[in-house]
Amino acid sequence: MDWLRANKIPIGSYGEAAIDWLIDNFLWLFDTISNILSTIIAGLLYVLATPSPLIVIAAFALVAFALRRSILAALTTAAGLLLIVNLGYWTETTQTLSLVLAATFVCMVIGIPLGILAARREWIYNIMRPVLDLMQTIPTFVYLIPALILFGLGTVPGLVATVIFALPSSIRLTRLGIVSTPRQLVEAGDAFGATPVQRLFAVEIPYALPQIMAGLTQTIMLSLSMVVIAALVGAPGLGVPVLRALNTVDISRGLEAGLAIVILAIILDRFFRIDEEGRK
Structure with a gap:
């Protein structure tokens, strides 16, 4: 052992x-x-933080109603965001939301093509899996x-760490959806003379859409779980008050900031969740 x-x-x-x-x-x-990612985050933050909070909340409520076709969904979305404003964490919430949306966008842009590639070539997935x-x-x-x-101190290293942590979900669930396409549907597409690309977009991706959307919601949840980690490298958002509450054992601040994160997670999950019939 010494040797x-x-x-x-x-x-x-x-x-x-x-x-x-x-x-x-x-x-x-x-x-x-770093400049590209900073620009994306800054653009999202400008859209979310520049208007009045009431305008943004109304827009989120309308989107919730359009996606879920439910007045209750719109009202609960508005109520949750109004509670965040009441607690005094609206600015931090917009910062966290911009980071989560940017990370989710990067994960899906990278993850969906890689998931399709892994479904097409088993040997590639065997390399990717470890x-x-x-x-x-x-x-x-x-x-x-x-x-x-x-990447230096700030939002970008937090975004990079979030992408590394959340990316596997989008890859794996996209692959799972593609490989789960029934053989009868694939053979029907081939019988009608569809090319591999046409079969992918007309048959396999529509069938895999619930799995892809599940990967999207998982990516969002994993990204939200990284907000405190991102705060350690200078990323603004709800992770900052949580980290300060942890350092000072401030139960009140930690509970309020944690509640804001939970509300944001529930709202985003309701936006992108697929119901049992495979529709939003």
Whole structure:
């Protein structure tokens, strides 16, 4: 055992050298990615934070009614957001919402094509599977450190960490929906002379839509679970008061900020949830 401990494999040193090499050779790329992500978040935040809270709340209530065809859904959405305003966390809520929406957008843009590719080629999924397992099981702080080094302090490293944590859900559930398409439907598409692309968009994706939407809601929930982690690297939002409450053992502030996160999670889940008939 002494010999084994004395001949330590320098994995940490190798990782540090890899990060230094990335900084030396691809800093321009990380700066470009950081600028793009910052622009997306800033645009979303402008749309959410510039109008009066009442206007934004009314818009959310209308969207809830349009998606769920339920007055109760619209009223509960408005009531939840009004409670957030009453608690004094509206600004933090818009910041968190912009971060979650940006992370979800990135996850779905990357995850859906990768999920389709994994469904098409089993050997590709066999390669991706251990990587996806690693992305979800490795402690968040492990990849938060290189994200902080590569992208600097602020919202972007929090967004990157959120994407790494939430991305596997969209990939796996998209693949599951595609591979679950009944063979009879696929054969019917082939019988009508559909090309693989036509079959994908006309048969497989419509059938897989409930699974894809489930991946979307899971991505949103996982993104919301990362708001406190993102606050540790300077990302604004509801994670900041939660972190401050934790540091000062402020039960009142922690309960209120946590309630705001729960309300936001429930509203977003109701927006994108698929019902039993496969419709919103």
